[in-house]
Amino acid sequence: MNSLIAAISLSDPTIRRMLMGTVLIGLTASVIGVFSFLRKKSLVGDAISHAILPGVALAYMFTETKSTWVLMIGALIAGWLATQLMDGLSRTTRLKPDSVVAIVLSIFFSIGLVLISWIQGNGADSQSGLSDFLFGKIAAISSDDIVLFAIVGSFLLVLLILKYRAFYFVAFNQEYMKVRGYSIRWNDLLISTASILAIAMGIQAVGVVLMSALLIIPVASARMLTFRIIPLLVLSGCFGITGAIGGAFGSTLGDNMPTGPWVIVVLFAITVVTFCIRAFRERTPKNPSPETKNT
Amino acid sequence: MSNWLIDTWFVLVTAILVAIPASLLGVFLMMRRMVMVGDAISHAVLPGIVVAYLITDSRDSFPMLTGAAIMGVLTTIFIDFLNSRIRIQQDAAIGTAFTFLFAVGVLLIAFFAGNNTDLDQDCVLYGDLEMTFLDQRIVGGYLIGTGAMLQLIPINVLVVLVLLIAYRPLTVWAFNPDFGKLLGLKIRGWQLLVMTLVSLHAVFSFESVGAIMVVGMLILPAATAYLISDKIRRVFIYSVCIGILGCIVGFLAAMALNVSIAPTIVAICGVFFVITWLFKLFTRAYPSKINRTSDFGNATIDNSLTDI
Numbered sequence: 001m002n003s004l005i006a007a008i009s010l011s012d013p014t015i016r017r018m019l020m021g022t023v024l025i026g027l028t029a030s031v032i033g034v035f036s037f038l039r040k041k042s043l044v045g046d047a048i049s050h051a052i053l054p055g056v057a058l059a060y061m062f063t064e065t066k067s068t069w070v071l072m073i074g075a076l077i078a079g080w081l082a083t084q085l086m087d088g089l090s091r092t093t094r095l096k097p098d099s100v101v102a103i104v105l106s107i108f109f110s111i112g113l114v115l116i117s118w119i120q121g122n123g124a125d126s127q128s129g130l131s132d133f134l135f136g137k138i139a140a141i142s143s144d145d146i147v148l149f150a151i152v153g154s155f156l157l158v159l160l161i162l163k164y165r166a167f168y169f170v171a172f173n174q175e176y177m178k179v180r181g182y183s184i185r186w187n188d189l190l191i192s193t194a195s196i197l198a199i200a201m202g203i204q205a206v207g208v209v210l211m212s213a214l215l216i217i218p219v220a221s222a223r224m225l226t227f228r229i230i231p232l233l234v235l236s237g238c239f240g241i242t243g244a245i246g247g248a249f250g251s252t253l254g255d256n257m258p259t260g261p262w263v264i265v266v267l268f269a270i271t272v273v274t275f276c277i278r279a280f281r282e283r284t285p286k287n288p289s290p291e292t293k294n295t
Numbered sequence: 296m297s298n299w300l301i302d303t304w305f306v307l308v309t310a311i312l313v314a315i316p317a318s319l320l321g322v323f324l325m326m327r328r329m330v331m332v333g334d335a336i337s338h339a340v341l342p343g344i345v346v347a348y349l350i351t352d353s354r355d356s357f358p359m360l361t362g363a364a365i366m367g368v369l370t371t372i373f374i375d376f377l378n379s380r381i382r383i384q385q386d387a388a389i390g391t392a393f394t395f396l397f398a399v400g401v402l403l404i405a406f407f408a409g410n411n412t413d414l415d416q417d418c419v420l421y422g423d424l425e426m427t428f429l430d431q432r433i434v435g436g437y438l439i440g441t442g443a444m445l446q447l448i449p450i451n452v453l454v455v456l457v458l459l460i461a462y463r464p465l466t467v468w469a470f471n472p473d474f475g476k477l478l479g480l481k482i483r484g485w486q487l488l489v490m491t492l493v494s495l496h497a498v499f500s501f502e503s504v505g506a507i508m509v510v511g512m513l514i515l516p517a518a519t520a521y522l523i524s525d526k527i528r529r530v531f532i533y534s535v536c537i538g539i540l541g542c543i544v545g546f547l548a549a550m551a552l553n554v555s556i557a558p559t560i561v562a563i564c565g566v567f568f569v570i571t572w573l574f575k576l577f578t579r580a581y582p583s584k585i586n587r588t589s590d591f592g593n594a595t596i597d598n599s600l601t602d603i
Contacts, residue, residue: 041386
């Protein structure tokens with residue numbers, strides 16, 4: 001309990017760093033997640049976050065460093081390969097979208113686990129950090145990582161603002177987009193690259209298994225309160241930040257406490273609250289909430 | 296036969312006992328577009344297992360397994376609830392439900408089983424297939440198998456029996472629920488039955504292959520079989536064969552490379568899938584995207600039409 005009080009008072013520089021890291025991750029992931037949510041491709045994010053693992057393991061094997069920059073490049077390549085494989089499978093076979101997601105997820109993730117157990121079995125000395133990727137440990141974050149997160153995060157947000165129209169059309173009206181002369185394939189690739197970057201960034205904090213929650217739950221909560229895209233982005237970002245802060249404080253409760261699960265529990269609590277707000281609004285006839293479609 | 300050989304043989308049999316029901320159930324999940332629900336179940340049994348473990352303080356007790364299996368079925372209901380009542384779209388409902396339940400499970404481990412090596416975060420991921428042979432059961436002086444094997448045999452028998460007895464209604468449910476409704480089938484009942492089997496299987500295989508590898512064993516053999524054949528009966532048979540073959544090859548590969556067995560088996564199944572896919576791709580045995588609306592059977596006809 002003392003550690004929690006110490007955390008809230010922000011006296012410890014480690015806690016400050018941790019908090020900044022999670023907030024950056026939460027913000028970026030939840031804003032980028034809006035677009036995969038709108039395209040009903042939320043679970044693709046789940047597959048990508050699993051698929052990043054072999055990239056991270058290979059990057060570590062080749063460079064023998066655990067620098068976040070290097071691991072992130074490995075993650076980017078693996079995530080990109082995974083999206084290409086998903087794309088190829090859904091274009092050339094009759095497998096349904098959910099099968100394609102599950103196939104890519106399990107192939108990449110199992111290869112990643114094999115590589116990690118190979119690294120561990122063959123006596124590389126400082127391998128312990130790699131398994132942190134599975135459940136996330138934000139406490140191990142360095143100030144270099146924060147700089148990297150800030151750069152990638154702001155790059156993604158600027159990209160989002162600049163390409164807002166294109167992203168909007170990819171999500172809502174691809175036919176119109178084609179007529180207007182935007183390249184769907186190119187913008188699709190841009191969005192998936194953006195989500196891979198956001199996921200690769202967040203893996204450190206919440207881990208492979210739970211990363212998809214950061215992409216999905218904030219948007220799902222925000223969607224209960226609004227049906228317009230700008231408020232959706234803003235609300236989703238706010239929820240992401242709230243979850244991140246809650247998670248960072250939660251993980252200071254114990255010595256061996258993982259960050260990711262706390263973030264998710266806080267996010268789920270936000271979902272419950274937003275649901276109650278919507279239910280209350282719908283009961284008040286003066287201010288009816290927009291009709292949300294049940295899909 | 297030396298002891299080492301018996302031990303490794305047990306591990307292989309355990310893996311195969313996980314693979315057989317998974318590759319059969321996977322076909323249904325694939326056809327009903329519920330693979331990710333299966334993935335969600337395999338994650339969500341974790342809090343059930345942890346709670347039951349904390350109450351009973353043992354890993355192989357019957358109440359623990361029932362508790363976790365109920366948890367698996369509750370997950371399906373929870374997803375359904377999020378989707379229809381809270382009105383979160385399907386994919387996000389799955390993502391919300393399983394990440395939340397998994398997070399609760401991991402937190403429970405961190406809070407209550409922190410010093411306990413028997414139930415840690417790693418076993419969630421890798422399982423401990425290598426360790427299953429330590430728990431040997433000896434009846435009347437004869438070694439009859441390991442604890443994991445004895446747990447897995449009933450679920451194998453159950454899945455195969457259900458499939459044999461209810462083959463017609465299950466396939467109708469899997470391929471054409473509307474037609475099934477017309478015939479007077481209780482669609483929700485059959486769905487619940489398959490989901491119960493999936494959760495039972497997830498719980499039983501949790502110990503040996505870990506929660507995360509279950510989805511690979513569910514989808515990869517089934518999807519490979521579906522690429523090879525258009526006949527439902529053959530899809531089931533091929534799926535089981537591929538699952539078993541994947542276990543054998545994966546097991547040998549893991550032994551040779553000295554890596555964990557469970558992920559290697561799934562990776563080998565993935566290799567089988569990719570080889571089949573590439574083979575199909577280059578021999579052009581596939582119809583173009585336009586003709587892909589039908590489920591089974593029309594593949595060859597469509598192909599000849601597009602070739603003309």
